[in-house]
Amino acid sequence: MTQYEAQALPLLDSSVLDRLRAELDDDEGVWSVFVQDFVAHLPARTEKLRMALTTADLGGARNAVLSLKTSSQMVGAENLAGLAFELEHSIRAAARDDDPEVALPRLAAAYLTRLRQSADQTAYLLERLLHQRRGGA
Numbered sequence: 001m002t003q004y005e006a007q008a009l010p011l012l013d014s015s016v017l018d019r020l021r022a023e024l025d026d027d028e029g030v031w032s033v034f035v036q037d038f039v040a041h042l043p044a045r046t047e048k049l050r051m052a053l054t055t056a057d058l059g060g061a062r063n064a065v066l067s068l069k070t071s072s073q074m075v076g077a078e079n080l081a082g083l084a085f086e087l088e089h090s091i092r093a094a095a096r097d098d099d100p101e102v103a104l105p106r107l108a109a110a111y112l113t114r115l116r117q118s119a120d121q122t123a124y125l126l127e128r129l130l131h132q133r134r135g136g137a
Contacts, residue, residue: 016076
């Protein structure tokens with residue numbers, strides 16, 4: 001997946017959330033807690049990734065980007081998952097071809113702003129969706 005493909009992905013694929021709700025037997029309470037937990041942990045996930053990249057912690061960067069990608073996929077955060085997927089491949093290439101001490105901080109500069117923007121926008125949309133499900137406007 002290229003940078004342009006990741007940017008073209010929608011912020012949120014509501015069909016993923018619909019499938020999740022169906023798998024939970026339409027239990028709105030469990031579904032809401034799942035989505036709330038994703039939103040609540042998103043800042044910590046992006047911060048963990050930032051810290052690992054900027055300190056050239058290769059193992060930490062791999063774990064953090066995998067956590068962000070997987071959790072994003074589970075709630076339908078397509079754009080965020082796509083960016084994490086792209087970064088994951090860049091981290092692998094850096095580990096194989098470059099000095100991680102140099103490459104990981106460069107990847108931080110290349111990806112973190114876009115990841116944070118996508119995370120913020122996704123969290124906003126999910127919070128709106130939760131508010132609407134609770135009967136708010």
